[in-house]
Amino acid sequence: xxxxxxxxxxxxxxxxxxxxxxxxxxxxxxxxxxxxxxxxxxxxxxxxxxxxxxxxxxxxxxxxxxxxxxxxxxxxxxxxxxxxxxxxxxxxxxxxxxxxxxxxxxxxxxxxxxxxx
Amino acid sequence: xxxxxxxxxxxxxxxxxxxxxxxxxxxxxxxxxxxxxxxxxxxxxxxxxxxxxxxxxxxxxxxxxxxxxxxxxxxxxxxxxxxxxxxxxxxxxxxxxxxxxxxxxxxxxxxxx
Numbered sequence: 001x002x003x004x005x006x007x008x009x010x011x012x013x014x015x016x017x018x019x020x021x022x023x024x025x026x027x028x029x030x031x032x033x034x035x036x037x038x039x040x041x042x043x044x045x046x047x048x049x050x051x052x053x054x055x056x057x058x059x060x061x062x063x064x065x066x067x068x069x070x071x072x073x074x075x076x077x078x079x080x081x082x083x084x085x086x087x088x089x090x091x092x093x094x095x096x097x098x099x100x101x102x103x104x105x106x107x108x109x110x111x112x113x114x115x116x117x
Numbered sequence: 118x119x120x121x122x123x124x125x126x127x128x129x130x131x132x133x134x135x136x137x138x139x140x141x142x143x144x145x146x147x148x149x150x151x152x153x154x155x156x157x158x159x160x161x162x163x164x165x166x167x168x169x170x171x172x173x174x175x176x177x178x179x180x181x182x183x184x185x186x187x188x189x190x191x192x193x194x195x196x197x198x199x200x201x202x203x204x205x206x207x208x209x210x211x212x213x214x215x216x217x218x219x220x221x222x223x224x225x226x227x228x229x230x
Contacts, residue, residue: 004159009157034218036219041223041224042223042224043121043207043209043221043222043223043224044160044207044209044219044221045221046218046219049218090159090160104162104165104175105160105162105219107152107159107160107161108159109157109158109159110159
């Protein structure tokens with residue numbers, strides 16, 4: 001069965017520091033991988049997604065993620081965080097099929113990012 | 118751009134009560150979803166629908182019913198609210214399916230007394 005593990009429930013970094021949020025997945029076929037962000041009292045918004053090709057994908061607001069098949073990982077990175085990046089970040093893998101059967105995303109438990117001024 | 122509107126934003130119910138949550142989208146998306154978010158447990162899929170009048174069970178469908186009478190709306194019913202239950206219910210939509218982006222509403226926060 002597909003699964004996603006985010007080992008860090010909470011990460012605290014100082015403003016301007018670099019960031020890595022970890023994500024490990026388990027999926028038998030070629031994965032479709034996503035990072036979503038949830039700001040306080042809001043729904044989730046997609047940051048970036050990986051389907052194939054270049055293992056490093058760029059997202060919004062300076063975020064990027066790197067896919068590693070050998071390590072079964074899809075870690076999220078940012079070179080310099082801002083206080084407004086404080087939010088909950090979810091990694092997700094698609095368990096659905098094309099052809100109208102629905103995109104059944106399997107989500108990790110999320111990492112709460114706190115950015116200290 | 119489009120928007121997903123969930124009503125109500127806050128829902129307080131009594132144990133055993135039937136409660137209905139509503140979701141409207143104006144993206145003209147085919148597929149709609151209901152997820153439940155519990156603290157420390159991520160999001161779990163309750164129901165999804167790939168077109169009007171279609172319903173598919175997710176991993177957490179027991180205790181819930183859903184209805185998709187129009188393409189733009191998807192409602193979720195908690196058939197018998199559990200005492201001390203607290204969770205956020207998130208509605209989302211996407212084009213068809215596969216690996217498309219999901220667009221989420223801001224959620225309905227349920228408290229059962």
